[in-house]
Amino acid sequence: MPVGAWDSHMHVTSPDYPLAKSAAYKPSLHSLDHAMTFEKTIGVNNIVLVQPSIYGNDNSCLLDALKEIGPTRGRGVVGFDPDDIASDTLQKWHRLGVRGVRLNFKSTNEPFDPDTVKRTLRKYAAVVKPLDWVIELFVDLEQLRCMTEIIPELGVKICIAHFGAPDMKRWTSYPSDACNVPGMQHLTTLLSQADNLWVKLSAHYRYDLAVDEMAGSGAIAKLLLETAKDKMVFASDWPHTRFEGLDVKPFVSRCLDWTEEYDAKDLVFRDNAKRLWDCV
Template sequence: MLNRRDLLLASVAAGVAMQNRGAFAKAAQPSTKVNFEIPPHACDCHTHIHLPEKYPFWDGRVYTPEPASPEEMAALHKSLGIERVVIVTPSVYGTDNRATLEGIKFRGDTARGVAVIDDKTSEADLDAMGKAGIKGIRVNLATSGVNDPSIGRKRLEAAIERVKGRGWHVQCYTNLALLTNIKDVLASSPVPIVFDHFGGADADKGLEQPGWAELVEAVKSGKVYVKISGAYRLSNKGPDYPDSVPFAKALIAANPDRLVWGSDWPHPDSVTPPGKKPTDLNPLLQIEDGRVLNLLAEWTPDAATRKKILVDNPARLYGFS
């Protein structure tokens, strides 16, 4: 069953399509000016590249996004004043990381990447990806949810084992409630653990929702990083997402040294509308990235703290010099 946020994202996408008389929207470009000074070497730590004509999407995908090119991403970051980027292989590519690697190559030393792998990925493959700029692997814990948390736990433990000794990290897409079952894994992990999009929190459920206290405590302890990214996935009260404020401030107060920011560009809508097939093209969400970046100044008015989130923490986590 779709939750409230899923329905909102689907309705936003449908509205965009209606406004364009059936034509699909292209990847968003900001029209709102950033209202605070972006420090040198700022990094957008969560983006995707979609090049389906060159690198076909995975047959097992659950949605089909529009293309989003390295050139379009570069235009986004020029508008926002952001120099560095982390490109994450999206689920629609399965374990095919070629589009991500092409995006990294396009941006050169200002880019790093996060790959998706499986049991067939060899150590030689990991070596080659490391040389190309990959600094971590992404695992999806959310599909195990709270129905069988042991599956998510095993996936996380296996991922930690694969990257141990490489100087990489494990990035997790998860249901927040799962954190109550993996606290000990987080505490003992020899590699950094990074959670996407506020750890999968839902602003409608408030700060008392299961798993939120565990996430804040893990951040406070320095054991995990959290991407304060995709505010529109946390909240359904756009375009300014006021109910994101207490969540962001709680994490920043816990430990600003373990937070990074990401746009989640090009904002794919992962919910295939009723009556459509996963292979039908789904329009990209038209998120106003300048306005969303301005939220960071509301979340933390302190310029030194913003520099940690935008520059210092990404440099440490992703190996920027």
């Protein structure tokens, strides 16, 4: 593991914090102490805390953890309503280490309307641009089709979570030729043409048909590294909500192997993350 490595996507949860009405599950206690104990096992000291969907726009759990770890070793990706957020609140969060907002179009029951999504992206971009924050998207890979024109125009960094949530069941040549993954052409085209798009190598177990072998994940990771290795970041997705008990170390090991093959280990595990999350 490179010195100074970052885990760009993990969560802290606790039953002590109120759930959103739309919460899909009840969290166990996954505190910052638990998180850092895990990170030690993979050799990582720096983390990006991402707001889990179960808390909606109440970022209290995340912010309390961010206060504890401090902005030198921690960054945060929060949730908020762009029509109801005060600039001084954003500035306060920025000082704590918040550098992004999460938009979840994947694990919600809301219909995916392209025009609504575009308006939403423009609203959030207008809010976060003065702070140079990231918009993180949890979105189906095929849904990128309606975003290919707007993403380069937003003027802010966009980060796609979890390999772009590929539908590997519809990958007719699985696990060969990752270009055939439905929607992959939209992602690789954007990565080649848009300077502001990034991707997290994370949460393979949510999509891969051969979780242990990671055959599909490996093919996709290599295609993405070949396309834009300077815009990939590693993330563990700890504590693997709804997959609790998963051993993610084999995936971490494979990521080290894949990135080493493309001479990108320092980039993916450290340098890209520092650029993406504004870590000096």
